[in-house]
Amino acid sequence: MRISVRVNGQDTSHDVEPRQLLVHYLRDTVGLTGTNIGCDTTSCGACTVLVDGESVKSCTMLAVQADGRSVTTIEGLAADGELHPMQAAFREHHGLQCGYCTPGMVLAAVSLLNEHPDPTEADVRVGLEGNLCRCTGYHNIVQAVLAAARQDTGAASAGVGAGAAS
Numbered sequence: 035m036r037i038s039v040r041v042n043g044q045d046t047s048h049d050v051e052p053r054q055l056l057v058h059y060l061r062d063t064v065g066l067t068g069t070n071i072g073c074d075t076t077s078c079g080a081c082t083v084l085v086d087g088e089s090v091k092s093c094t095m096l097a098v099q100a101d102g103r104s105v106t107t108i109e110g111l112a113a114d115g116e117l118h119p120m121q122a123a124f125r126e127h128h129g130l131q132c133g134y135c136t137p138g139m140v141l142a143a144v145s146l147l148n149e150h151p152d153p154t155e156a157d158v159r160v161g162l163e164g165n166l167c168r169c170t171g172y173h174n175i176v177q178a179v180l181a182a183a184r185q186d187t188g189a190a191s192a193g194v195g196a197g198a199a200s
Contacts, residue, residue, distance in 0.1 A: 037101040041066070042110025050097045056090075057081045059097035060107055068108035068137045072166075079165030082138035083107050089145035091138075091164070108137035111144070120144050120182045129178035131169035139165045143179045153183055 038047040041064055048063050060069050072080030074093050081092040084106040111118035120140050130136040146161040158179045167175060
C-alpha cells in the first residue's frame with residue numbers, strides 16, 4: 035500500500051505492508067533511528083512521536099494510519115543547528131542518564147506543554163506517566179519540563195517539525 039507522510043517537515047512516500055507499525059516505518063523505511071523500540075506493548079513510551087502535534091506511541095499505530103498526516107520525531111525538533119527548548123532544558127537539567135527513553139520523553143513533554151503550557155510539578159508527573167525511565171528517578175526530567183515551560187520562547191511549539199523543513 036502506498037502512503038504519503040510528512041516527516042519532520044519533509045514529504046515522504048513509500049510502499050508499505052498494511053501491518054507495518056509506524057515505529058518500523060520511521061526507523062527502517064525512512065531511516066530515522068532516534069525513535070526507539072522499548073517494549074512493543076505501549077508500556078514504556080520510548081517510541082513516542084508527535085502525529086499532527088499530539089503525542090503517540092508509534093509501536094501502536096500502523097504506518098498506514100499516518101497516511102496524509104504530519105509526524106515529528108526527535109530528529110525534527112532542532113532547527114538550524116539549535117536545540118529545541120525542551121531538548122536544551124533536558125540537557126541543562128540533566129534529564130537523562132542512559133538516554134534510551136529520552137527521545138520519547140522529550141516528545142511527550144513537548145506535547146504536554148502544547149496542551150498545558152503552565153503545568154505544576156504534579157501535572158508534569160501525571161502527564162509523563164506513560165513514559166518510563168529506568169535510570170533517572172524522574173526528578174531531573176520533571177525539573178527540565180518545568181524549566182522549558184517557564185521559558186518565554188514558547189518551548190512547547192518552538193521549532194516542532196522545522197528541523198528538516200526545506
